[in-house]
Amino acid sequence: MTNKPEVYTNPLTNKETAFTRDERLKYGLVGRLPVGVETLEQQATRAYKQYSAFEKNIEKYFYLDALHNRNEVLYYKLLTDHLEEMLPVVYDPTIGQAIKEWSANYRSSRAVYLSIDHPEDIRVAFANLGLGADDVDLLVCSDAEAILGIGDWGVNGTDISVGKLAVYTAAAGVNPARAIAVNLDVGTDNQALLADPAYLGNRHARVRGEKYDAFIAEYLKVAAEYFPNAMLHFEDFGASNARRILVKYRDQYRIFNDDMQGTGAIVMSAVTSGLKVTKQGFKDQRLVVYGAGTAGTGMADQISAAMQREGLTREEAKARVWLIDIHGLVTSDMANLPDYQQEYARDPAEVKDWHRTNGKISLLEVVSHVKPTILIGTSTDHGAFTEEVIRTVSAGVERPIILPLSNPTEKIEAMPEDIINWSQGKALVSTGIPIKPFDYQGTTFHIGQGNNALLYPGLGLGVIVSRASTITDAMLEAAAQAVADQVNPTELGHAILPPVSQLRASSAKVAVAVAKQAQAEGVAQVTSDNWEQVVEQSMWKPEYK
């Protein structure tokens, strides 16, 4: 076959069988397509049947990925119309498996690849896109050191940036033509990948230290120079880099760390909503976080900030937080404590009589002493919330908020059905993965998905429409509150977060709340007295132009 016109090869403009006779004449497509001219709806009906014929989610993933690379409008039409069904396929949990197999399955790519061995190429790579300063709203980058809970996946992690962007568009109508997925290839410590002949990334250990920092600094500088209005989303970096980068550059660039800020905010939504049931405030909570890495400590920060907003001092708030990591309860006498855990490290004197197993103070021991009102899992330690742990937590308080948030499914701390069973229906539960409703003693339990995907798309849209120069804590709080406002979980079995089926409407509300807050704080570069209308009109819809 010879050349095809660019309008046909570019997935952003390709309409395939929906090109009209006139368009076919105009673009030199005569003879390149069967004569039938279809509507988008007809195409979507066929594509949905093809999609449905695949049995395994991973096969569905590859089908949709190929469609995405061929015809974006049709891809987003399918995804938007079947968001609840397809979110677990294009995103969490199936995306974890796709990432593991990425190099082996490589066919084509839609990302920008930047290599630590050629930092001088960052500028060239952005220039090669041929886009102007006003053409880009969003970049999602990852160095893939901590993909979901499955670890270091090097260049294979490209698809987390691609998947996060797909959710931005399907959930919040971020224009896909104005968003870029980026892989920062800094090497990998994943020995299986390094030994795999099919691996497509840099074949050396993960670079750390000065060279890494200089690479990130260059990325931020060049990205902000080329696309000064774009939000710079960071995804699935290792705990120490994630935090360092955010703290260092937060006031200088429009950066957003989804695992810390997005996850922290969706957890704030879940807790705010749970507190409607228990009729308590944040200042009354006792928080145990199991797995004190990027996400876990991000949540501890946001919940303790909420306690302080309700009047507690920093010390008082800190006294209500217990972190547990790989070496058990985090205490201040532990050697080599990462800086992000130090803030919440407990005084060893206070726990000197607590039981130790192999030198560690276990989760069970902590919950039996603390009687937490909130138990969060961000550990990747599958099954860690055992029956005994959940029974102990439930014996300590009337309605515990229990959030096993580790992704994907193979990493979750406990399945909701078990938690509801063991807590005799009392726990208020949300998980990172999607869960189908289930029955417990005659009541149907709905589990809201406590995944940052329920929050970051609307947040991003709010930042984009207001052109906020920075993402403030109050904007994150506004986003969290907007999500929580959409649910009333006071009846038994009701979810504490809104369903994915309402995600588009929910994202619009989040965007409005974020833009209003940005304007109120004076960080919005665009202002409006009708954000509802601005948001509605700016949401991209999958339609042929």
Ligand SMILES: NC(=O)C1=CN([C@@H]2O[C@H](COP(=O)(O)OP(=O)(O)OC[C@H]3O[C@@H](n4cnc5c(N)ncnc54)[C@H](O)[C@@H]3O)[C@@H](O)[C@H]2O)C=CC1
């Ligand atoms: N639901 C959501 O929206 C989100 C969920 N997550 C999930 O949270 C988990 C953690 O992600 P990150 O914080 O980014 O990773 P991370 O690697 O920064 O943190 C994990 C922490 O858990 C600790 N850990 C590992 N095994 C443990 C064990 N047996 N006992 C106690 N602690 C243990 C590690 O030492 C580390 O500090 C992942 O499964 C990820 O998918 C992360 C971000 C968002």
Ligand SMILES: CC(=O)C(=O)O
């Ligand atoms: C959801 C997400 O961002 C994570 O699991 O890393």
Ligand SMILES: [Mg+2]
């Ligand atoms: Mg993540």
